[in-house]
Amino acid sequence: MASVRVRFAPSPTGMLHVGGARTALFNWLYARHTGGRFILRIEDTDRARSTDEAVAIIFDGLRWLGLDWDEGPGVGGSLGPYFQSQRTEIYAGYVDRLLSSGTAYEADGAIRFRMPKSPCIIRDLICGDVRFDRLEEPDIVIRRSDGSPVFHLVNVVDDIEMGITHVIRGEDHLSNTPKHMALFEALGAPIPQYAHIPLILNPNGSKMSKRDEGASIGEYIRSAFVPEAVRNYLCLLGWSPKDDREILPIDEVERLFDLGNVNRANARFDLRKLVWMNGQYLRALSPRAIRELAQPLLAAAGLADASADPAHTEAVIGLFREKLQRADELPGRAVYFFKDDYPVEPDAAARLADPANRENLRLLVPAFESLGEFTAAATEAAVRDLAAKSGQKAATFIHPCRAAVSGCTAGPSLFHMLEVLGRETTLIRLRSASA
RNA sequence: GGCCCCGUCGUCUAGUGGUUAGGACACAGCCCUCUCAAGGCUGGUACACGGGUUCGACUCCCGUCGGGGCUGCCA
Numbered sequence: 001m002a003s004v005r006v007r008f009a010p011s012p013t014g015m016l017h018v019g020g021a022r023t024a025l026f027n028w029l030y031a032r033h034t035g036g037r038f039i040l041r042i043e044d045t046d047r048a049r050s051t052d053e054a055v056a057i058i059f060d061g062l063r064w065l066g067l068d069w070d071e072g073p074g075v076g077g078s079l080g081p082y083f084q085s086q087r088t089e090i091y092a093g094y095v096d097r098l099l100s101s102g103t104a105y106e107a108d109g110a111i112r113f114r115m116p117k118s119p120c121i122i123r124d125l126i127c128g129d130v131r132f133d134r135l136e137e138p139d140i141v142i143r144r145s146d147g148s149p150v151f152h153l154v155n156v157v158d159d160i161e162m163g164i165t166h167v168i169r170g171e172d173h174l175s176n177t178p179k180h181m182a183l184f185e186a187l188g189a190p191i192p193q194y195a196h197i198p199l200i201l202n203p204n205g206s207k208m209s210k211r212d213e214g215a216s217i218g219e220y221i222r223s224a225f226v227p228e229a230v231r232n233y234l235c236l237l238g239w240s241p242k243d244d245r246e247i248l249p250i251d252e253v254e255r256l257f258d259l260g261n262v263n264r265a266n267a268r269f270d271l272r273k274l275v276w277m278n279g280q281y282l283r284a285l286s287p288r289a290i291r292e293l294a295q296p297l298l299a300a301a302g303l304a305d306a307s308a309d310p311a312h313t314e315a316v317i318g319l320f321r322e323k324l325q326r327a328d329e330l331p332g333r334a335v336y337f338f339k340d341d342y343p344v345e346p347d348a349a350a351r352l353a354d355p356a357n358r359e360n361l362r363l364l365v366p367a368f369e370s371l372g373e374f375t376a377a378a379t380e381a382a383v384r385d386l387a388a389k390s391g392q393k394a395a396t397f398i399h400p401c402r403a404a405v406s407g408c409t410a411g412p413s414l415f416h417m418l419e420v421l422g423r424e425t426t427l428i429r430l431r432s433a434s435a
Numbered sequence: 436g437g438c439c440c441c442g443u444c445g446u447c448u449a450g451u452g453g454u455u456a457g458g459a460c461a462c463a464g465c466c467c468u469c470u471c472a473a474g475g476c477u478g479g480u481a482c483a484c485g486g487g488u489u490c491g492a493c494u495c496c497c498g499u500c501g502g503g504g505c506u507g508c509c510a
Contacts, residue, residue: 011510043510110508127440136437137506144508151510175439175505196440198503203446205502233447236459240448244458263441263448266503270446273460283473323472383469398469410471 004036005165008062008069009155011043012054015210016061016217018269019170019200022234026197027168028067029235029257039162040072043155044085045148061217065231066250071162079162084154091149094157094187095142103186109145113153113183120178125195125259127171132178140179152176156183164192168259171196171266195259198238198266205268214271224293224327225274229281233274237267247280279325287314287321294327301331303338312337315420319412336406337420344407351409352433357400361434363390364401365427374423376415383415404433 008024010016031038040062044050059073071077081087095111098104104113115137122130142153149157159167174196184191202208208215220230232248240263241248241256282290291313298304304313316337320330336342344352351357367382368374383401387394402414405426411417418426 009510013510045510108508112508130439132439134438141508146508148508150508155510170504171440172504173510198441201503207503236447238447242449244449246447246459265441267448268446270460273447276460279473320472322474325472380469393469395469402470408470412471414469 002165004031004034005039005163006031006036006168007039007041007159007162007164008067009041009043009158010058011045012050012058013210014051014054014057015215016058017208017210018215018217018234019208021061021065021217022200022237023168023170023197024062024067025065025231025234026239026257026259026262028069029254030166030168030195030259031070032254033257036165037070038067039077039079039164040069040082041158041162042073042083042085043151044083045151045154050085057218060221064217064221064227065234066227084158087154087158088149090161091143091154091157094153095149098142098186101186104142105139107139110141111143112139113142113186115139115179116182116185120181122174122177122181122194124174125166125193126262127174127196127264130174130177132175134178134182137178142183152179152183156180156187156189159192160184160187160189166193166195166259168195168197171198195262197262198264200237201266201268203268203270208269214269214274224297225278226281226285226293226327229278230274232281233277237269238263247277275325282324282327283321285321287317290317290321290327290330294330297328297331298338301335303331303335308338312420319416319420323412333411336408340425342407344403345409347409348403348407351400351403354400357396357403358434360392360397361400361404361430364397365430365434368423368427368430371423374419374426376413376419379418380415400433401430405429 006027008020008027010020010024028038030036042050042055042058044055055073062069069075071079072082095104098113099106099111102114104111106112115134117135117137119131119133119135122132124130140152141150143149158164177194177196181191200208202212210216217230220227228250231250232246232253235248235250235253235257236246239257239261241253242261285293288310291310294317295304298308298313299306316334317330320334324330352361363386364383367386368379371378371382383397384394387397398414399409402411402417403409405418405421421429
């Protein structure tokens with residue numbers, strides 16, 4: 001059997017949609033699983049929308065997800081060019097063939113293809129056999145009166161020219177497939193195997209489109225999601241390993257993935273679960289990796305630019321790592337590690353207004369001053385010692401202290417936090433709060 | 436409207452004639468604990484409906500209902 005050749009053929013619309021990304025992923029997985037080739041082809045026949053920037057967004061999204069292509073823009077291949085805008089001669093040749101064989105004709109300046117009025121059966125690898133009677137199919141336009149070729153034609157021509165063996169695409173194309181099969185037949189080309197994958201829907205069940213929350217891969221890149229997490233989540237929309245595993249390394253998915261075990265029902269997109277999964281991946285990352293991921297976000301928030309001490313940033317990240325689900329939570333939660341003018345929550349302010357708490361904060365100052373090493377262990381010992389001597393619970397020192405040094409009522413372990421803050425900053429904030 | 440696909444907890448799914456219908460997210464409670472998380476434990480919630488077939492249906496068939504897609508000189 002000839003080796004598998006699959007393709008992802010997006011049109012540059014200015015974004016990479018999660019549905020498109022999932023289609024690309026399944027094509028890529030199938031190619032990797034079978035040892036075949038994954039081809040990227042840009043369907044940029046609509047010149048107005050197809051800017052270099054729009055094309056770059058697709059490349060960036062695919063690369064971010066780790067979906068490398070074997071043939072296509074940037075990597076070449078013998079069956080290019082891989083931009084439809086550069087293939088107009090090829091399409092013209094095929095239209096001529098259709099015209100001279102009589103299976104296409106001119107009408108109102110456009111060229112129409114004679115749709116056969118006979119039944120056809122799609123032997124779909126996912127949907128099973130699907131029969132279309134095709135009795136009333138109108139003759140489709142394959143070249144517009146302005147001379148530009150239409151999607152159905154270019155799609156089929158390119159699949160023929162590029163030797164595509166398996167067409168893996170969204171189920172929204174299932175109804176188009178009889179047209180495509182007729183075109184393959186009229187051109188004397190073998191019909192590829194089809195695999196129509198279910199669609200990704202909004203939480204409310206409507207079709208997910210550009211504007212919907214979470215629809216753009218670019219959003220995940222900008223908010224510093226872990227690409228492996230997004231990819232892992234996408235794998236599970238319409239496919240599963242059939243056991244109870246969900247967090248799966250990609251090479252394991254490559255090994256297990258097959259078109260036969262792709263679901264047939266549409267799936268709704270659940271951002272909460274994606275975020276949970278992102279948290280799972282995030283926690284497995286080193287503080288350094290998280291720092292690199294979150295760097296643009298921290299810089300944008302004015303917290304840690306290029307000149308910031310990476311060791312300090314990583315120490316801060318170490319404190320938060322277990323608590324984060326998304327890297328973009330970091331700037332909002334770690335302000336007080338980077339600036340002295342951090343916000344104070346109302347509950348924290350109330351705590352600091354309490355005279356009893358302020359008295360405890362005053363006691364903390366000399367206790368911390370006298371410490372040899374300002375470590376988490378040392379400050380904790382000092383606080384617990386102070387609590388014991390004053391007959392109070394440690395919490396009556398801990399909570400006000402947290403409020404005093406961070407302006408928050410929740411955060412990382414207090415003592416580890418103090419260590420990262422350092423003695424000097426800690427004492428300044430304690431004195432200021434208790435004054 | 437016509438044609439096509441689909442229908443297991445709120446969501447993602449496992450299940451291919453006999454299961455206490457499993458897992459995960461979310462939710463609730465408990466444990467842990469300096470807070471918040473994380474983690475652990477526990478709990479509730481599902482086979483769309485109606486007919487068949489069968490000793491026996493979530494599993495097979497038909498119908499209904501519901502959701503989605505296509506029906507362009509968009510892709």
